[in-house]
């Protein structure tokens with residue numbers, strides 16, 4: 001993904017709140033499915049700009065675009081979204097995604113003609129008035145395990161007598177197939193899970209409420225067009241399969257998880273709830289944040305040829321800054337901001353997003369448009385960079 005004029009840090013929008021906005025400047029333009037508070041089930045696609053949401057259905061009605069740009073908006077905001085969310089737009093592929101990004105950038109640019117600004121202004125909804133749903137109709141969710149620092153931390157707790165790293169970790173991005181039905185939009189409440197746990201030193205498990213609830217700081221990857229059954233996605237085409245990325249919290253009941261997961265992997269310890277952010281940042285918007293993949297000095301194993309390329313080594317990583325805060329009932333009662341307990345970057349992840357897509361499909365598994373891949377807990381090298389308790 002090459003840099004282009006939509007990444008120019010000097011670009012400004014006529015939407016004043018976008019200029020200097022920490023999350024939603026004109027260079028970002030992430031997608032969500034949103035509605036207005038108090039409205040009944042009228043979900044539509046939107047793009048964040050400053051403290052506003054650009055309503056793509058309303059914009060579609062303004063008929064400001066032509067050619068490929070109009071076709072791209074039709075896919076994102078036309079009738080199919082009512083049933084499919086953003087799935088149809090994700091299935092339309094990188095050319096269409098780029099066409100719409102560049103069209104929206106022009107419409108929102110400070111250079112846009114006054115008549116254009118007035119027409120687009122009528123399509124803005126304050127984020128303060130917006131509510132969100134899952135951006136896609138989610139059929140499949142897979143969670144990877146790609147932070148070597150997290151894997152070592154977990155290994156020391158779960159298998160104190162063994163090598164903290166399992167022998168496969170440095171050879172392939174490992175994962176388990178998760179539960180799509182319990183993936184929810186951020187802020188959705190969930191019940192404290194019941195289940196079995198084996199208390200320390202006990203001979204038999206006890207049944208009860210989770211006593212060791214944990215979070216997992218992750219990013220999520222939304223799949224674009226998908227691949228046919230039996231047609232693996234080679235590494236050089238893997239990034240074309242990624243529509244964009246979100247934030248993801250893989251809630252984990254550690255006491256249940258550690259008792260149940262040998263030998264088949266996570267089950268009830270993970271399937272009660274997974275939260276995702278409403279906003280999806282496109283891979284194109286992340287282009288300025290590309291960095292080299294994690295170095296693997298000898299004698300560390302090097303990736304096998306199907307998981308290795310010059311592009312992946314030099315630009316496969318993403319320097320996305322991430323932080324975790326805990327906001328308790330006491331914080332809220334006292335009017336305090338969340339307490340930050342961790343701060344790290346996605347650049348420390350041992351395997352890249354492209355390697356995850358290729359590994360998922362190398363055996364012939366078909367990814368489908370709108371599928372969600374969790375990256376696995378994102379922990380950096382030091383304890384204050386841990387993405388889980």
Ligand code: MN
Nearest residue numbers: 216250376377
């Ligand atoms: Mn996880």
